[in-house]
Amino acid sequence: MSRTGSHVRRAAKLRRDFYTRGDTLAVARDLLGKRLVVPAPTGERVSGRIVEVEAYLGVGDKAAHSYGDRRTARTETMYKVGGTAYVFFVYGMHHQFNVVAGPEGVPHAVLVRAVEPTEGVEWMLRRRPVRGPRELTSGPGKLCQALGIDRTYNGEDLLGARVWVEDAEPLLADEEIASGARVGVAYAGVDALKPWRFWVKGSEHISRKEKTQLRQNG
């Protein structure tokens, strides 16, 4: 089927206007089913199909790092043009990979929370030795470890050669997508309840069971 040895059809990188269109919730939703590609040091393709994301809507979103137009060394990347990688470090051990959305100066981002491994699984296992494929990339910290994403990817252009997103399959239908409250943002008050987390219904690779909802205290 393939002369190149790859079992996965290659596809075009998403263009700038996918990210800069000015509707971050649509960017988040439309990222589902797309393929996140992070080539290995050898140049081999390592990739995953995006199955879970969260939108962070900038200055008015209490859960966003850029809430209240907070410009710091960390958040500066969120102000870059859509289609830039925003990678930050949390809990002293985990990286989180985001896609900046919107025009330059508008600090929106979409956190990629889970992917389904598609290419280069042996590279992922080397970096993250786990038993089942479901443990490989089913969480924002997990996928960064498996794909080799660290803070050196912060600020990277997603139209460049180091990390990008491809349009690998037809846009998912509304019925194939579920939404709910974002994870780990209980501190964000009313914004913690906004249904800005999106995932592919029935995926085995999302970060937690679909029926599980976080109970917020107080």
Next chain:
DNA sequence: CAGCAGATTGACT
């Protein structure tokens, strides 16, 4: 410059 909480994970009761 000390204190602390965080867009998490994995090990354990």
Next chain:
DNA sequence: GTCAATCTGCTGC
């Protein structure tokens, strides 16, 4: 279900 690991950036003294 609970909780420690581990460190950076932000806050306030």
